[in-house]
Amino acid sequence: MNFTLKVWRQRDAKSKGHFETYQVKDISEGTSFLEMMDILNEQLIGEKIDPVSFDAGCHGKQSGPVSFDHDCREGICGACSLYINGRAHGPESGVTTCQLYMRKFKDGSTITIEPWRSRGFPVIKDLVVDRGAYDKILQAGGFISVNTGGVPDANAIPIPKKDADESMDAAACVGCGACAATCKNGSAMLFVAARVSSLALLPQGKVEGARRAKAMVAKMDELGFGACTNTRACEMECPKHITVSHIARLNREFLKAKFKD
Amino acid sequence: MTELISKVPEGPLELKWSKHKADIKVVSPANKRKMEIIVIGTGLGGASAAASLGELGYNVKVFCISDSPRRAHSIAAQGGINAAKNYQNDNDSVYRLFYDTIKGGDYRSREANVYRLAEVSNNIIDQCVAQGVPFARDYGGLLDNRSFGGAQVSRTFYARGQTGQQLLLGAYAALNRAVANGKVKSYPRHEMLDLVIINGEAKGIIARNLTNGKIERFGAHAVVLASGGYGNTYFLSTNAMNSNGSAAWQCYKKGAFFANPCFAQIHPTCIPIHGDQQSKLTLMSESLRNDGRIWVPKKLEDAKKLQEGKIKGSQIPEEDRDYYLERRYPAFGNLVPRDVASRAAKERCDAGYGVNNTGKAVFLDFQDAFKRLGREVVDARYGNLFDMYKEITDVDPHDEPMMIYPAIHYTMGGLWVDYNLMTTIPGLYAIGEANFSDHGGNRLGASALMQGLADGYFILPYTIGDYLASKFKEPKTDTNAPEFEAAEKAVQAKIDKLMNIKGKKTVDAFHKELGHIMWEYVGMARNEAGLKKAIELIQALKKEFWENVYVAGETGVFNQELEKALRVADFLEIGELMARDALDRNESCGGHFREEMQTEEGETKRDDENYMYVAAWEYKGDNVKPELHKEPLKFEFAHVATRNYKD
Numbered sequence: 023m024n025f026t027l028k029v030w031r032q033r034d035a036k037s038k039g040h041f042e043t044y045q046v047k048d049i050s051e052g053t054s055f056l057e058m059m060d061i062l063n064e065q066l067i068g069e070k071i072d073p074v075s076f077d078a079g080c081h082g083k084q085s086g087p088v089s090f091d092h093d094c095r096e097g098i099c100g101a102c103s104l105y106i107n108g109r110a111h112g113p114e115s116g117v118t119t120c121q122l123y124m125r126k127f128k129d130g131s132t133i134t135i136e137p138w139r140s141r142g143f144p145v146i147k148d149l150v151v152d153r154g155a156y157d158k159i160l161q162a163g164g165f166i167s168v169n170t171g172g173v174p175d176a177n178a179i180p181i182p183k184k185d186a187d188e189s190m191d192a193a194a195c196v197g198c199g200a201c202a203a204t205c206k207n208g209s210a211m212l213f214v215a216a217r218v219s220s221l222a223l224l225p226q227g228k229v230e231g232a233r234r235a236k237a238m239v240a241k242m243d244e245l246g247f248g249a250c251t252n253t254r255a256c257e258m259e260c261p262k263h264i265t266v267s268h269i270a271r272l273n274r275e276f277l278k279a280k281f282k283d
Numbered sequence: 284m285t286e287l288i289s290k291v292p293e294g295p296l297e298l299k300w301s302k303h304k305a306d307i308k309v310v311s312p313a314n315k316r317k318m319e320i321i322v323i324g325t326g327l328g329g330a331s332a333a334a335s336l337g338e339l340g341y342n343v344k345v346f347c348i349s350d351s352p353r354r355a356h357s358i359a360a361q362g363g364i365n366a367a368k369n370y371q372n373d374n375d376s377v378y379r380l381f382y383d384t385i386k387g388g389d390y391r392s393r394e395a396n397v398y399r400l401a402e403v404s405n406n407i408i409d410q411c412v413a414q415g416v417p418f419a420r421d422y423g424g425l426l427d428n429r430s431f432g433g434a435q436v437s438r439t440f441y442a443r444g445q446t447g448q449q450l451l452l453g454a455y456a457a458l459n460r461a462v463a464n465g466k467v468k469s470y471p472r473h474e475m476l477d478l479v480i481i482n483g484e485a486k487g488i489i490a491r492n493l494t495n496g497k498i499e500r501f502g503a504h505a506v507v508l509a510s511g512g513y514g515n516t517y518f519l520s521t522n523a524m525n526s527n528g529s530a531a532w533q534c535y536k537k538g539a540f541f542a543n544p545c546f547a548q549i550h551p552t553c554i555p556i557h558g559d560q561q562s563k564l565t566l567m568s569e570s571l572r573n574d575g576r577i578w579v580p581k582k583l584e585d586a587k588k589l590q591e592g593k594i595k596g597s598q599i600p601e602e603d604r605d606y607y608l609e610r611r612y613p614a615f616g617n618l619v620p621r622d623v624a625s626r627a628a629k630e631r632c633d634a635g636y637g638v639n640n641t642g643k644a645v646f647l648d649f650q651d652a653f654k655r656l657g658r659e660v661v662d663a664r665y666g667n668l669f670d671m672y673k674e675i676t677d678v679d680p681h682d683e684p685m686m687i688y689p690a691i692h693y694t695m696g697g698l699w700v701d702y703n704l705m706t707t708i709p710g711l712y713a714i715g716e717a718n719f720s721d722h723g724g725n726r727l728g729a730s731a732l733m734q735g736l737a738d739g740y741f742i743l744p745y746t747i748g749d750y751l752a753s754k755f756k757e758p759k760t761d762t763n764a765p766e767f768e769a770a771e772k773a774v775q776a777k778i779d780k781l782m783n784i785k786g787k788k789t790v791d792a793f794h795k796e797l798g799h800i801m802w803e804y805v806g807m808a809r810n811e812a813g814l815k816k817a818i819e820l821i822q823a824l825k826k827e828f829w830e831n832v833y834v835a836g837e838t839g840v841f842n843q844e845l846e847k848a849l850r851v852a853d854f855l856e857i858g859e860l861m862a863r864d865a866l867d868r869n870e871s872c873g874g875h876f877r878e879e880m881q882t883e884e885g886e887t888k889r890d891d892e893n894y895m896y897v898a899a900w901e902y903k904g905d906n907v908k909p910e911l912h913k914e915p916l917k918f919e920f921a922h923v924a925t926r927n928y929k930d
Contacts, residue, residue: 034840052557052677060562060791067789067835067844086835089843091350093523095563097671098448099354121674146494147841154471157351161463165456166415170335170740171406173413177370180424190417190442193449197353220417227415 023049023124026132027062029088032145035152039145041134051125055112056092056102058124063087089148097121097261100196103203104149105136110200110259118198118261138203142210142247153199155245156213163237164217166227185223192220194262201256201264207248211269212256214238219268222275232282235275287540287899287914290701291395296920297377300399303702304745308752315340318751319503319759321488323475323530325352327447327732328715329509330454331739336507337461339744341751344501345458346473346490348525348846353455356511356523357735360447361568361668362431363439364411364732366404371428375436377401384730385921387433387620388695388723389873389889391543393897394918395702396720403741404733408440410740414453418442430573431728433620433928439729444568444667450732454739473499474846475530476774478506478537478711479766485711486760489770493846496839498774500767502760504751505710507743508534509735512694512716514547516854516861517806518798520691521553521566527850528857531698531717539706540899540912542699542719544857545865548726548874549807550692551577551624554675555644564690565675567647568668569728572617574652574661575685577624579636579645581605589638596638596646596684607631611884615928622725622874622887623928625689629807630885632688639686648684689807693731695722695874696864699899699914703746704738707899710754712747714738719897724873778838781848786831790848793828797821797851797858805862810878814866818859822906825855860900860909867911870894891923 024047032039046062053061066087093101102119106112112122127133135149143151193216201212218235221227227234243249250269257266292303310318318341322333325347333345347355367380380401385392408426412418418440419427428437442449461467472493479487479502487502513528514520535541552567580586581603588594607627609616619627628645631637638644652661658681662669669680676686698706698713700720705712715735722730761767804817828851836842871880871887872894880888897914 050558050560053560054562054675057560057562061560064789064791067833070835071787071789071833087844089841093349093354093525094356094359095524096359096565098359098445099349099356099523100351100358101349101354116670117674121671123674123677125677150841152494153350157353157459157469157471160456161459163463165460166413167460168410168413168457169338170331170410170457170744173409176368176408176412176418177425179412181420182424183420183422186417186420186424189415190419190449193417193442193452194445196448197351221415224415224417226413 023051023127023129025049025127028132028134030136031088031148034147035144049124051123053124054095054120055106055122055124056095056120059088059090089150091150092120095120098196100198103138103151103198105139105203107134110204111261116261116263118196138199140199140203140208142202142208142245143199155247156197156199156210158245159210159214159238159241160217162241163234166221167230179225181224189220189223192216192264192268195264196262198261200259200261202247204255204259205248206253206255207251209250210242210247211250211272212260212264212266214242215268215272216264218275219271222271231275232279235272236279239276287699287912288701289393289914290703291393292702296395296398299395300402307746307749309748310752310755312340314755317755318342319344320505320507320747321501321503322346322507322509323488324355324509324511324717325455325458326355326357326509326511326715327451327454327735328717328739329355330451330458331736332507332509332714332743333467334454334457334461335740335744336747337464337466340466343461343467344470344503345467346470346475348472348474348493350471352458352469352471353452355451356526357451357732358448359523360732361444361566362570363429363441363446363729364407364450365431365438365727365729366408366440366733367401367438368405368408370426371437373436375438379436380404380438382921383434384721384727385723386926387727388725389887389926390723390891390895390918390923391872391916392723393720393916394921399742400721400734400737403737406741407733407736411450411453414456416442416449416453429570430618432569432572432618432624433727441570444570444665447732450736454736475510475533476849477533477770479770480537480708481760481764481766484709487762487767489767489774494841496842498771500762500771502762502767504754504757504760505712505747507712507714507747508698508717509714509739510717512697513854513857514691514694516797516858517691517801518794519556519561519564521550521564524563527853529850529853531713532853532857534698534706534708534711536902537708538902539708539711540699540901541696541860542897542899543696543864544861544900545805545868545875546695546724546873547691547861548621548693548695549625549689550621551628551689552647552687553690554672555639555641555686555688565671566690566692567672567685567687569621571647571665571668574656574664575617575647575649576606576651577608577617577645577647578604578606579631579638583635586636586638590640590642592640596648597682612928614930619928620725620727625807626876628689644686644688646684647687649680650684693726695719695724695726699897703749704743705746705750710750712743714743724875778845778849781832781834781852782838782845784830784832784834786833788831789833790844790851793824793832794851794854796824797855800824801858801861805858805865808876808878809865811866814862817862818866821855821859821862825859828852828855863909864898864900867898868894889925
């Protein structure tokens with residue numbers, strides 16, 4: 023398969039970015055999207071080494087390999103983060119970019135590749151963004167306050183299977199940032215809700231549920247993420263199918279906290 | 284010559300750890316506040332250690348190469364975590380978990396360390412539940428278990444197919460809490476490039492800030508290495524793309540002994556290789572072997588048709604299928620340990636019975652499970668894994684059997700540590716996959732998570748106190764010391780050298796070539812001639828690398844090519860040491876299979892008389908043969924026997 027790629031290039035956080043156009047050829051259908059990016063990069067490096075025999079069709083302002091975040095390449099670490107043809111993690115539902123395969127694209131088509139577009143995630147280079155804000159939100163309260171040791175036996179408190187399962191649904195969040203990147207308000211509500219809801223469903227997490235919700239929402243606001251207006255775009259693009267029902271639970275926890283004040 | 288003193292306490296096995304804890308020193312809270320500890324890595328070992336040390340009152344600096352501690356590769360562990368809770372009433376016990384682990388490791392691990400691991404396993408489950416890890420539960424609300432390879436009891440706790448993720452999010456949450464409390468400072472996108480030693484003790488690191496390319500110095504009273512394994516030496520593995528052995532390798536070059544480097548685990552259930560452009564291999568959880576049955580055709584002509592794509596697996600009638608694991612190992616069947624299952628798959632494929640176009644794949648079939656349990660029950664257990672398989676291969680495991688083949692997955696070898704988890708460099712500790720101590724020649728499934736958390740939550744926080752108790756009078760480490768200056772200069776010189784080669788081959792091209800050599804000669808089956816050839820080939824490739832690599836981009840900026848180049852430079856050296864160690868160990872044990880040493884049935888043949896030792900290698904200089912030190916392994920409590928999974 024052959025593709026024309028329009029890729030966002032940006033030297034660093036301060037520079038202005040722009041699109042460059044590249045051609046990739048003879049890509050097999052079983053190649054993953056990021057392997058296709060690897061091939062592009064080998065081509066772009068090859069062009070630097072020997073401009074005559076390699077020609078990636080890049081004669082623009084910024085050549086050299088394209089930077090992008092990736093690691094596990096099996097959809098669990100949450101490192102990969104591309105906007106592909108205008109959609110977070112590409113056209114498929116329920117997968118991260120690394121789980122996307124070239125057979126899902128039409129041979130000969132043009133693919134546009136951009137970094138996450140969100141105020142909360144400034145660009146570091148090319149397609150790499152800074153998602154440190156998500157760590158900061160979790161540091162504000164996304165935990166249960168227990169020290170190592172001195173905890174009860176694991177079976178001391180039975181937890182209904184339904185609650186444990188629902189908690190697990192929310193805990194499947196990989197922290198990739200697709201929700202905030204997709205939201206027209208740049209809201210990180212689904213990310214915050216996933217953590218709050220996962221813990222609120224468990225007896226261990228209920229103890230400080232209200233405090234947690236309040237602290238995390240406050241931190242999200244402070245870091246420049248927008249408000250939720252229930253467009254549900256986040257739910258559509260979440261690679262882990264986390265639903266907005268968790269946002270409803272977050273709102274309940276948040277209200278509880280307000281009443282307590 | 285440094286003598287290897289394991290510091291294993293005297294006394295009965297079950298009392299060793301309690302006695303040791305009573306004997307070692309502790310640091311008072313007032314003094315903990317004055318002390319600094321550096322932790323490298325934020326997987327299960329690193330995150331749990333950093334959080335626990337912070338809670339104790341130490342000042343911790345924790346480093347990871349990813350943009351967030353949560354992305355460490357522990358996150359990708361699917362199946363589960365072992366513990367000797369005996370919740371299933373199937374006669375499990377600390378002793379049984381200990382014994383299974385020793386036996387699974389083919390009697391090449393340290394007895395006292397393994398017993399301690401089994402002993403603290405139960406605390407881990409309690410800790411994780413208290414942190415809000417949503418383990419699978421039964422309708423009564425209590426925890427559920429399943430079985431893993433090498434065990435005849437159900438002791439594996441799990442959270443769907445994402446156990447590693449949930450345990451890591453638990454440890455990461457504890458870490459976040461410690462950060463919020465000001466006891467831990469987190470340095471994401473930072474890569475350790477050297478260890479700084481002052482007066483023979485580990486006192487700090489040189490790290491590259493990956494965001495801006497700056498070289499930075501960090502000092503401490505002790506350094507804890509939790510940087511994982513070196514499986515990516517093979518290029519293709521189930522490890523994440525950025526997983527690497529470089530942090531451990533710098534410690535080796537600064538004097539820490541590297542133990543049993545040749546012990547690499549090959550996991551039997553990975554998705555087969557599809558082509559040259561592949562970047563990594565995807566694991567299908569071992570838990571699938573609970574209900575999936577592994578087979579190849581009985582007839583060569585059927586295999587041939589499968590290889591040519593003329594028929595599909597589902598078209599082969601039951602009587603023409605060879606369930607070779609059930610045939611060869613009736614007692615354990617499809618749940619034999621990983622090394623045994625991997626070799627059995629290779630044996631069938633080498634004999635021509637492979638089932639895909641490359642001839643390097645076997646079937647993992649769920650049709651019987653669907654009939655026995657119903658599709659819904661099976662999907663509830665493995666649904667996400669089936670989806671994952673379908674996404675990658677475009678084949679639905681409900682219609683056609685899955686295809687699997689072994690791939691490099693984990694490295695049992697690592698930095699040599701004593702019972703306190705301290706390396707041969709005072710003040711430098713190694714935990715989790717980065718050390719060598721608990722898994723011997725082969726790690727059992729669901730035991731990596733157990734070890735990472737055991738080391739980080741319950742062992743290191745105690746043992747490090749014994750060392751730090753004598754250090755509290757020492758002031759904070761001064762990063763202006765000449766040792767820091769020299770280390771930083773050396774790092775900068777290495778980077779400049781790499782950047783200035785401007786050769787004709789890309790970093791990836793070298794890495795792939797190394798991977799081919801490793802898989803061919805230092806892979807699932809090894810022999811003397813092949814290993815000698817591997818050493819020559821790797822040395823030549825290393826030479827070429829330093830003359831002909833092209834590293835794109837600039838130094839003082841974000842540069843992923845430079846990151847890769849630094850790691851590949853080390854993989855080239857790690858690969859050579861692995862081959863050297865494999866050559867020295869002229870016996871077969873666990874995942875290390877020397878073709879010269881096998882039984883008539885093709886099983887591993889150990890040589891306890893000559894090789895019952897830990898091989899600990901000491902660095903002697905660039906391109907100089909390293910020196911081998913031996914720590915004899917004594918089994919006072921476990922009965923040493925030939926591993927038998929047949930009856």
